[in-house]
Amino acid sequence: xAATERALEKAQDESSRYRKALARVKDEGKxxxxxxxxxxxxxxxxxxxxxxxxxxxxxxxxFGIDLSLLVGVAGTAVGAxxxxxxxxxxxxxEAAGNGALFAFAAKKGSxxxxxxxxx
Numbered sequence: 001x002a003a004t005e006r007a008l009e010k011a012q013d014e015s016s017r018y019r020k021a022l023a024r025v026k027d028e029g030k031x032x033x034x035x036x037x038x039x040x041x042x043x044x045x046x047x048x049x050x051x052x053x054x055x056x057x058x059x060x061x062x063f064g065i066d067l068s069l070l071v072g073v074a075g076t077a078v079g080a081x082x083x084x085x086x087x088x089x090x091x092x093x094e095a096a097g098n099g100a101l102f103a104f105a106a107k108k109g110s111x112x113x114x115x116x117x118x119x
Contacts, residue, residue, distance in 0.1 A: 034088070041092050042099030045071065049100050053107070072101030 049068040053060035060067045075097020077083075079090045 034091070038091060038095035041095040042102065045075070045096040045099035046103035046106075049103050050107070066104055066107075068100045068104035068107065072097050072099075072104055075100060 049071055062070050075093050079094020082090045084090050
């Protein structure tokens with residue numbers, strides 16, 4: 001009888017460990033998925049502002065401010081200050097704003113490089 005009880009306790013302990021490990025794997029998977037979605041939002045926004053600025057250069061500024069800079073600052077501020085009230089939405093908007101800022105920085109870096117090369 002004692003051996004059966006020990007075997008049962010051992011099985012319960014193992015089951016508990018497996019459940020905890022599975023919960024950890026699910027949590028890490030969710031975090032990885034959210035990171036991938038944020039990366040996609042940033043990349044998509046960078047592409048979108050780059051496309052708009054390339055396709056419609058005459059419309060790529062608002063009050064003299066580059067569209068990518070404006071979208072970047074606005075999106076990053078909205079997300080960073082939590083203005084939507086939902087953490088996941090804030091993170092997504094902040095990632096989109098970061099993407100626009102990255103596009104702005106890449107565009108300005110390219111412009112400066114071309115100017116230096118031409119000089």
